[in-house]
Amino acid sequence: MIQVNPHYAKLQSSYLFSEIARKVEEYRSAHPDSEIIRLGIGDVTLALPPSITAAFRDAVEEMGSDAGFHGYGPEQGYAFLREAIAEGDFGSRGINIAPDEIFISDGAKCDTGNIQELFATDIRVGVPDPVYPVYVDTNVMAGRTGAYDNGRFEGLSYFVANAENNFIPSPPESGQDTVDLIYLCFPNNPTGATASKEQLAAWVEYAQAHNSLILFDAAYEAYVRDPELPSSIYEIPGAEKVAVEFRSFSKTAGFTGTRCAYTVVPRACTAYDQTGAAVSVRELWNRRHTTKFNGVSYPVQKAAAACFTETGREELRHMTDYYLLNAGLIRTAIESFGYSCVGGVNSPYVWINCRGDSWAFFDRALERAGVVITPGTGFGPAGEGYVRISAFNHRDKVEQALERLTQAFEQ
Amino acid sequence: MIQVNPHYAKLQSSYLFSEIARKVEEYRSAHPDSEIIRLGIGDVTLALPPSITAAFRDAVEEMGSDAGFHGYGPEQGYAFLREAIAEGDFGSRGINIAPDEIFISDGAKCDTGNIQELFATDIRVGVPDPVYPVYVDTNVMAGRTGAYDNGRFEGLSYFVANAENNFIPSPPESGQDTVDLIYLCFPNNPTGATASKEQLAAWVEYAQAHNSLILFDAAYEAYVRDPELPSSIYEIPGAEKVAVEFRSFSKTAGFTGTRCAYTVVPRACTAYDQTGAAVSVRELWNRRHTTKFNGVSYPVQKAAAACFTETGREELRHMTDYYLLNAGLIRTAIESFGYSCVGGVNSPYVWINCRGDSWAFFDRALERAGVVITPGTGFGPAGEGYVRISAFNHRDKVEQALERLTQAFEQ
Numbered sequence: 001m002i003q004v005n006p007h008y009a010k011l012q013s014s015y016l017f018s019e020i021a022r023k024v025e026e027y028r029s030a031h032p033d034s035e036i037i038r039l040g041i042g043d044v045t046l047a048l049p050p051s052i053t054a055a056f057r058d059a060v061e062e063m064g065s066d067a068g069f070h071g072y073g074p075e076q077g078y079a080f081l082r083e084a085i086a087e088g089d090f091g092s093r094g095i096n097i098a099p100d101e102i103f104i105s106d107g108a109k110c111d112t113g114n115i116q117e118l119f120a121t122d123i124r125v126g127v128p129d130p131v132y133p134v135y136v137d138t139n140v141m142a143g144r145t146g147a148y149d150n151g152r153f154e155g156l157s158y159f160v161a162n163a164e165n166n167f168i169p170s171p172p173e174s175g176q177d178t179v180d181l182i183y184l185c186f187p188n189n190p191t192g193a194t195a196s197k198e199q200l201a202a203w204v205e206y207a208q209a210h211n212s213l214i215l216f217d218a219a220y221e222a223y224v225r226d227p228e229l230p231s232s233i234y235e236i237p238g239a240e241k242v243a244v245e246f247r248s249f250s251k252t253a254g255f256t257g258t259r260c261a262y263t264v265v266p267r268a269c270t271a272y273d274q275t276g277a278a279v280s281v282r283e284l285w286n287r288r289h290t291t292k293f294n295g296v297s298y299p300v301q302k303a304a305a306a307c308f309t310e311t312g313r314e315e316l317r318h319m320t321d322y323y324l325l326n327a328g329l330i331r332t333a334i335e336s337f338g339y340s341c342v343g344g345v346n347s348p349y350v351w352i353n354c355r356g357d358s359w360a361f362f363d364r365a366l367e368r369a370g371v372v373i374t375p376g377t378g379f380g381p382a383g384e385g386y387v388r389i390s391a392f393n394h395r396d397k398v399e400q401a402l403e404r405l406t407q408a409f410e411q
Numbered sequence: 412m413i414q415v416n417p418h419y420a421k422l423q424s425s426y427l428f429s430e431i432a433r434k435v436e437e438y439r440s441a442h443p444d445s446e447i448i449r450l451g452i453g454d455v456t457l458a459l460p461p462s463i464t465a466a467f468r469d470a471v472e473e474m475g476s477d478a479g480f481h482g483y484g485p486e487q488g489y490a491f492l493r494e495a496i497a498e499g500d501f502g503s504r505g506i507n508i509a510p511d512e513i514f515i516s517d518g519a520k521c522d523t524g525n526i527q528e529l530f531a532t533d534i535r536v537g538v539p540d541p542v543y544p545v546y547v548d549t550n551v552m553a554g555r556t557g558a559y560d561n562g563r564f565e566g567l568s569y570f571v572a573n574a575e576n577n578f579i580p581s582p583p584e585s586g587q588d589t590v591d592l593i594y595l596c597f598p599n600n601p602t603g604a605t606a607s608k609e610q611l612a613a614w615v616e617y618a619q620a621h622n623s624l625i626l627f628d629a630a631y632e633a634y635v636r637d638p639e640l641p642s643s644i645y646e647i648p649g650a651e652k653v654a655v656e657f658r659s660f661s662k663t664a665g666f667t668g669t670r671c672a673y674t675v676v677p678r679a680c681t682a683y684d685q686t687g688a689a690v691s692v693r694e695l696w697n698r699r700h701t702t703k704f705n706g707v708s709y710p711v712q713k714a715a716a717a718c719f720t721e722t723g724r725e726e727l728r729h730m731t732d733y734y735l736l737n738a739g740l741i742r743t744a745i746e747s748f749g750y751s752c753v754g755g756v757n758s759p760y761v762w763i764n765c766r767g768d769s770w771a772f773f774d775r776a777l778e779r780a781g782v783v784i785t786p787g788t789g790f791g792p793a794g795e796g797y798v799r800i801s802a803f804n805h806r807d808k809v810e811q812a813l814e815r816l817t818q819a820f821e822q
Contacts, residue, residue: 002591002624002682003531004690008698043482053475057468060710063669064464066805070668071454106517106670106705113703117552120414137702141528180413213413257481257709258474259517271413279415287419291548292524294517298668299471300708394477 007143010153014133016378017041020362027366037401039330039389040372042189042349044254046322046394048303049315052253055306059299070298075290077104077262078298081305085262088308089247095234101266101282103289104296104304108219108248108261112183113138114292115215115244115263118284119181119271126157126179128169130190130379130386132217135183151381160382163353167193167342171206178210184233185217187224190379190388191351192327192343197230204233207242213271213281214243219261222252222320223327224346240266244281251348251392253307253316260296260304323348326398327391333402334389337409348391351376361387368408371401418554421564425544427789428452431773438777448812450741450800451783453600453760455665457733457805459714460726463664466717470710481709486701488515488673489709492716496673499719500658506645512677512693514700515707515715519630519659519672523594524549525703526626526655526674529695530592530682537568537590539580541601541790541797543628546594562792571793574764578604578753582617589621595644596628598635601790601799602762603738603754608641615644618653624682624692625654630672633663633731634738635757651677655692662759662803664718664727671707671715734759737809738802744813745800748820759802762787772798779819782812 024036048056062068076082082099090097105111113134116125121143127135129152136153139145146154157179159169167188172179184203186195207214214233221231233239245264249255265282273279296304306312324345331344334352344350354361358375365371365387374390376383391398435447459467473479487493493510501508516522524545527536532554538546540563547564550556557565568590570580578599583590595614597606618625625644632642644650656675660666676693684690707715717723735756742755745763755761765772769786776782776798785801787794802809 001622001687003534004682004684004695005529005531006685008529008695009684011698014701041483045477045480045482047477047480048474050475053471056471056474056710060464060467060471063459063467064461066456066458069456069458069665071456071665072452072667106708109705110703118416118419120416123414134702141699141702211412254480254482256483257706259705259708271415273415273420274417276412284415284419287422288552290425291545291552292521294520294670295668297517297670297708297711299467299710 005141007141010140010145010148011137012148016375020372020374023363023366024372027370031370034370036370036372037393037397037404038372039393039398039401040374042251042390042392043256044251044392046254046319048254048258049312049319051309051311051315052303052306056258056299056303059302063299073295073298073301075293075295076100076286077102077296078301081301084305084308090232090234093232095232097234097264097266101264103263103265103285104301105261105263105293106259106296108217108246108250109134111261111263112215112217112246114288115285116142116144116181117288118281123180124157124177125181126159126172127183128185128188129158129160129381130376130383131183132185132189133379158380161188161191161193162382167191167351168195168199171203180210180212182207182212182214183217184214185219187220187343187347189220190349190374190376190383192347192349193351194224194229194346196228197235200230200233201236204236204239204242208238211272212242213269214239216243216245218245219248220251220347221247222316223324223348225324226346229346234264234266240268241270244269249304249307252320253304254319255304258300258303260300322395323391326393326395329398329402330389330391333406337406344391350389350391352387352389354385354387356385358384358387364408365405369401369404371405416552418552421551421556421559422548423559427786431783431785434774434777435783438781442781445781447781447783448804448808448815449783450804450809450812451785453662453801453803454667455662455803457665457730459665459669460723460730462720462722462726463714463717467710467714470713474710484706484709484712486704486706487511487697488513488707489712492712495716495719501643501645504643506643508645508675508677512675514674514676514696515712516672516674516704517670517707519628519657519661520545522672522674523626523628523657525699526696527553527555527592528699529692534591535568535588536592537570537583538594539596539599540569540571540792541787541794542594543596543600544790569791572599572602572604573793578602578762579606579610582614591621591623593618593623593625594628595625596630598631598754598758600631601760601785601787601794603758603760604762605635605640605757607639608646611641611644612647615647615650615653619649622683623653624680625650627654627656629656630659631662631758632658633727634735634759636735637757640757645675645677651679652681655680660715660718663731664715665730666715669711669714671711733806734802737804737806740809740813741800741802744817748817755802761800761802763798763800765796765798767796769795769798775819776816780812780815782816
């Protein structure tokens with residue numbers, strides 16, 4: 001008899017987005033002439049910039065000629081892209097990452113979801129709360145948790161981010177469970193909070209002291225403008241031994257529908273076998289990557305490489321500046337309504353303390369203003385009392401949404 | 412301490428391809444002026460056809476305009492592609508598959524590698540021998556096997572394909588271990604053998620009788636020309652309850668470097684929980700797909716959809732005809748040397764009984780003719796004594812390779 005993985009039954013249904021969809025549909029039926037403005041999910045809206053579109057198109061043309069055709073590429077990605085990243089995202093900022101420590105993939109969601117496979121099932125996993133649900137669900141599927149109870153899975157450690165700690169959790173203290181695998185995300189999704197070098201250094205120190213591994217999700221690093229803030233965990237000395245970093249072209253270059261990301265696994269990064277002997281995490285990831293993945297589309301990799309030309313860089317800077325200006329407008333408006341916020345600076349998300357029920361605030365924004373946002377409770381218990389507003393939309397939509405919200409909140 | 416998945420240590424290093432690379436490099440150094448012709452790995456060489464390139468390029472242009480930009484798409488794939496497949500690959504052939512039973516992905520390697528996650532770790536898995544290594548290695552990583560011993564993993568069942576059964580293994584007989592999860596591939600990689608409807612029906616009957624699940628890899632179905640041969644397992648009545656089918660645009664449309672594939676999981680397809688209650692495999696796959704994957708690049712999906720226009724179909728037929736003619740030339744030549752073969756008809760692979768050591772035959776082809784082929788032993792113990800020749804190359808290269816081999820084998 002073909003028996004199913006019993007752990008899938010522990011997963012909670014994705015109530016959040018189906019409930020949002022249901023409410024939006026209800027509103028649409030009731031207000032057929034009203035345009036709904038979406039500031040909910042974190043999906044970019046600006047077109048691919050010209051130089052990147054041109055590189056993408058040229059590579060497609062190559063594929064249409066016998067001379068330029070490309071079949072299977074290296075599973076880990078083409079050297080031209082790995083080299084461009086090593087220099088453009090790290091070397092130029094004084095961080096020493098070799099091209100063969102960079103693994104190209106079709107998405108940070110895939111990579112952050114898949115990497116847990118490299119580790120034993122009885123390790124202790126720690127995740128932020130509020131959290132990007134992929135970190136949790138993939139560990140549930142793998143059997144690293146017990147049952148779901150009141151917003152939490154038994155057996156997981158949760159790092160609560162709230163106003164008390166300025167939305168930057170500290171590592172577990174002595175007396176608390178030791179965490180072996182640590183998920184961190186800065187600039188954070190959903191809170192938009194950014195960690196200082198000192199705050200990241202505390203996590204690196206914790207990982208060193210406990211032989212833990214940090215999975216650092218830096219999908220939003222392109223929004224960091226403050227030169228004092230780290231955009232990579234490898235700015236912290238010693239992090240290369242205890243941290244894997246995930247990056248994406250999705251929010252950096254508008255690639256949510258084009259699909260390209262990468263994961264950095266330094267040669268020094270170490271895990272341990274049952275005898276306590278060191279094992280190279282890079283070797284394990286390389287084995288997984290070559291066994292279960294067949295590389296990213298060649299034209300997509302050429303498009304991604306175009307992000308590192310001088311023109312490409314300027315175009316992307318313009319794009320992230322545009323969304324950051326949206327974020328600033330949102331934060332200013334929300335604060336003017338008397339709500340306190342985090343994010344919206346060095347981050348495309350604004351996390352609002354709505355002083356009450358997440359869903360009530362969501363309903364108010366939808367029903368009074370036709371604006372869709374995301375209730376914080378969908379990201380975990382610590383998200384209750386908060387909502388997330390995303391800066392990913394066209395300026396005129398954002399301005400229109402803020403005008404409508406202003407009217408709604410003056411009522 | 413971050414402990415690694417102990418099962419990775421059981422994996423065998425990919426000796427085959429590294430050894431081939433080493434030998435080729437050695438030959439190249441010794442013969443710097445001789446052009447090496449590769450008929451080894453199954454990678455296509457013809458350019459993307461014009462109508463498909465045009466659709467790909469147009470979709471890239473869309474992405475470069477605000478009006479045509481596409482962000483995140485549905486994880487399962489766009490309706491336009493799922494509908495085109497449902498009609499073009501199934502409905503038009505009298506097979507009833509709904510668009511929402513089709514899941515678009517970036518590769519059949521990923522899908523055949525990932526699907527085992529849906530099932531319990533203590534099920535019995537059966538794989539062909541010789542075998543596409545992904546089926547085996549992904550189950551080793553998941554802990555469904557014991558140690559490696561003499562070409563086999565303990566705890567796996569192997570379906571041996573050899574001259575005695577015309578390279579089509581039959582289901583296990585009573586007295587043999589009952590297999591819960593069954594990997595089949597027809598037209599087969601590496602043997603090129605094709606199964607008849609009666610032969611597939613025997614497997615479907617076995618799965619029905621034992622509540623097993625068949626994973627049917629049909630990546631090479633576009634090469635089937637004999638109307639009596641099934642190109643889908645769903646041509647067998649009842650298969651929709653016991654089989655998942657994997658398809659790819661790689662060998663069908665030259666997408667090895669473009670990356671698009673799909674998996675069919677019918678609503679009727681059933682697995683069981685620990686109490687023996689039925690569970691929908693489609694629901695489980697949908698959950699995995701939406702949790703760990705973020706959809707295929709929009710321009711790639713548009714290119715794939717162009718395969719189903721009348722022009723696209725003609726172009727692809729021309730492409731597969733071309734490779735099939737290569738395969739026929741290879742088979743004829745090899746038989747003229749006095750070797751018996753399977754495949755090369757309704758399949759792009761020719762599997763040659765080399766009457767001796769696989770590597771010795773490989774060495775002879777490389778050293779005497781500068782032609783790279785694949786030793787069968789790399790696909791499992793039952794591959795010893797065989798080599799695989801791939802028809803994926805340009806006609807002039809294939810003709811030149813055969814001329815050189817003719818001279819080599821006349822020596």
